[in-house]
Amino acid sequence: MMKRHALVRGIIPVLACCAGMATAGPTVERGAYLVRGPAGCGNCHTPLGPEGPVMARELAGRLVDDNPAFTAVGPNLTPAGRIADWSDAELARAIREGLRPDGSLIGPPMPFSMYRGLSDEDLGSIVMFLRTLAPVENELPGSVYRIPLPPDYGPPVDHVEAPPRGVTVAYGAYLAGPVAHCMECHTPMGPTGPKIDTDLGRGGFEFRGPWGTSIAANLTSHPDGLADYSDAEIATMITKGVHANGTAMLPPMPYGYLAGMTEEDLAAVILYLRSLPPLPDEGAEQSAAQ
Numbered sequence: 001m002m003k004r005h006a007l008v009r010g011i012i013p014v015l016a017c018c019a020g021m022a023t024a025g026p027t028v029e030r031g032a033y034l035v036r037g038p039a040g041c042g043n044c045h046t047p048l049g050p051e052g053p054v055m056a057r058e059l060a061g062r063l064v065d066d067n068p069a070f071t072a073v074g075p076n077l078t079p080a081g082r083i084a085d086w087s088d089a090e091l092a093r094a095i096r097e098g099l100r101p102d103g104s105l106i107g108p109p110m111p112f113s114m115y116r117g118l119s120d121e122d123l124g125s126i127v128m129f130l131r132t133l134a135p136v137e138n139e140l141p142g143s144v145y146r147i148p149l150p151p152d153y154g155p156p157v158d159h160v161e162a163p164p165r166g167v168t169v170a171y172g173a174y175l176a177g178p179v180a181h182c183m184e185c186h187t188p189m190g191p192t193g194p195k196i197d198t199d200l201g202r203g204g205f206e207f208r209g210p211w212g213t214s215i216a217a218n219l220t221s222h223p224d225g226l227a228d229y230s231d232a233e234i235a236t237m238i239t240k241g242v243h244a245n246g247t248a249m250l251p252p253m254p255y256g257y258l259a260g261m262t263e264e265d266l267a268a269v270i271l272y273l274r275s276l277p278p279l280p281d282e283g284a285e286q287s288a289a290q
Contacts, residue, residue: 031129040254117178172272
């Protein structure tokens with residue numbers, strides 16, 4: 001099938017002029033954009049109602065997942081929650097490294113393999129924004145893990161600088177990795193986490209919920225993945241949750257939050273996905289080997 005990639009790539013020369021623009025350090029505005037946009041924090045931390053996220057109780061916490069391995073609760077991130085007593089540095093460390101001030105470890109599904117790559121500036125912006133939220137009371141139990149957690153997710157993170165903002169593969173990788181953690185959900189899991197080194201973007205991870213079972217799609221440039229989709233079709237899948245054939249996609253992908261991405265950021269993510277080495281679906285490869 002002929003590849004149809006014209007739409008987003010056609011605007012790249014115009015948007016790329018913004019690459020390398022100086023940033024002004026952490027800001028509340030940047031934090032609001034990340035939390036309510038590509039980072040999609042409300043996907044796990046905002047209570048759900050019949051019509052979706054209850055924005056009047058934004059980031060007040062909710063039950064995220066209850067399965068044989070764990071019962072995960074996204075805690076209240078408003079000033080009425082436990083983080084009110086944490087310093088900004090303690091909150092930042094909890095987000096990026098998964099360590100609470102008391103030394104206990106935050107468990108899955110927080111994607112710390114990705115969040116460890118959040119830049120100092122973006123991490124600071126997220127913390128600044130969370131401090132501006134109105135307090136919302138919401139009594140929640142703690143998470144319960146029936147699997148062993150590691151002692152930590154790696155050594156302390158000293159300093160991280162993001163690539164310059166712009167429509168580039170490097171910035172797209174940053175958005176799809178540390179910010180939106182797409183590459184964790186769309187990479188098969190191994191014994192110690194996503195198999196980033198060998199199966200990046202290959203898909204296949206199963207998510208079970210009230211909707212049934214959804215399987216993370218292959219995001220690589222293989223025909224099993226995105227090779228035969230246009231950039232416009234990919235953009236629609238990311239931001240609207242609609243397949244190229246018009247059918248609705250399933251949770252838990254945070255389409256409503258991803259819809260808040262700027263055109264430049266969306267173009268950068270798609271450019272990055274186009275750069276992923278082609279990998280067949282895992283099941284197809286196993287069948288071919290038999």
